[in-house]
Amino acid sequence: MKILAISGSPRRDGNTEILLDKALDAAKNKGANIKKIVLSELKFSPCLECENIRKDGICIIKDDWQKIVSEIKKADGLILASPIFFGSVSAQTKMFIDRFQCLWLAKNIFRTYKAKQRKIGAFICIEASDRKDFFENAKAIVKNFFVTIDTDYKGELFCCGVDKKGAVKKKSNCLKKASEIGKRMATSETI
Numbered sequence: 001m002k003i004l005a006i007s008g009s010p011r012r013d014g015n016t017e018i019l020l021d022k023a024l025d026a027a028k029n030k031g032a033n034i035k036k037i038v039l040s041e042l043k044f045s046p047c048l049e050c051e052n053i054r055k056d057g058i059c060i061i062k063d064d065w066q067k068i069v070s071e072i073k074k075a076d077g078l079i080l081a082s083p084i085f086f087g088s089v090s091a092q093t094k095m096f097i098d099r100f101q102c103l104w105l106a107k108n109i110f111r112t113y114k115a116k117q118r119k120i121g122a123f124i125c126i127e128a129s130d131r132k133d134f135f136e137n138a139k140a141i142v143k144n145f146f147v148t149i150d151t152d153y154k155g156e157l158f159c160c161g162v163d164k165k166g167a168v169k170k171k172s173n174c175l176k177k178a179s180e181i182g183k184r185m186a187t188s189e190t191i
């Protein structure tokens with residue numbers, strides 16, 4: 001089982017990455033091959049709505065986003081994690097997702113692309129407040145993204161009341177659930 005984790009937080013070693021690392025450690029302990037990508041460490045453009053797009057689902061912008069796509073292609077499981085910023089996923093996460101518009105068009109409009117296999121996916125999300133509507137908002141975006149990349153939305157962790165860097169270390173229920181996600185994804189159990 002190859003598991004790819006993608007962190008959408010710009011704060012290195014912050015709450016998002018702590019939960020993601022917890023999930024990855026658990027997955028590794030169960031024998032999974034793991035890899036983590038931190039979006040803020042990469043240089044990529046937002047979607048530019050290019051006029052001269054390709055019709056086969058491949059984005060024409062040559063930047064680090066293409067490296068993420070090749071890692072996604074190799075993965076069996078994907079864990080996407082983002083903090084809530086102004087009621088939604090972080091800008092880094094949204095920028096990354098928007099670039100899949102070319103794939104969405106190839107699948108739904110040009111009908112030139114069909115996935116060979118499906119993946120399983122989970123979403124980890126963190127916020128300072130206790131706003132369920134913010135999590136629902138982020139979840140709708142991620143579910144839409146997962147459908148586009150032929151990934152079944154199988155698990156989620158919404159961790160609220162976490163603000164200061166590292167504060168999530170005191171949230172034992174969130175840490176436990178993150179481990180569960182990683183473990184279950186590695187063993188292909190229902191997550």
Ligand SMILES: Cc1cc2nc3c(=O)[nH]c(=O)nc-3n(C[C@H](O)[C@H](O)[C@H](O)COP(=O)(O)O)c2cc1C
Pocket residue numbers: 009010011013014015016017083084085086087088126127128129130131134162163164165166
């Ligand atoms: C730009 C910005 C916007 C934020 N907006 C919200 C928000 O709308 N609701 C909320 O509950 N927390 C919000 N937060 C708090 C973060 O979600 C919270 O601090 C989270 O733990 C950060 O995770 P990280 O350490 O991985 O970056 C915001 C933080 C920043 C920096």
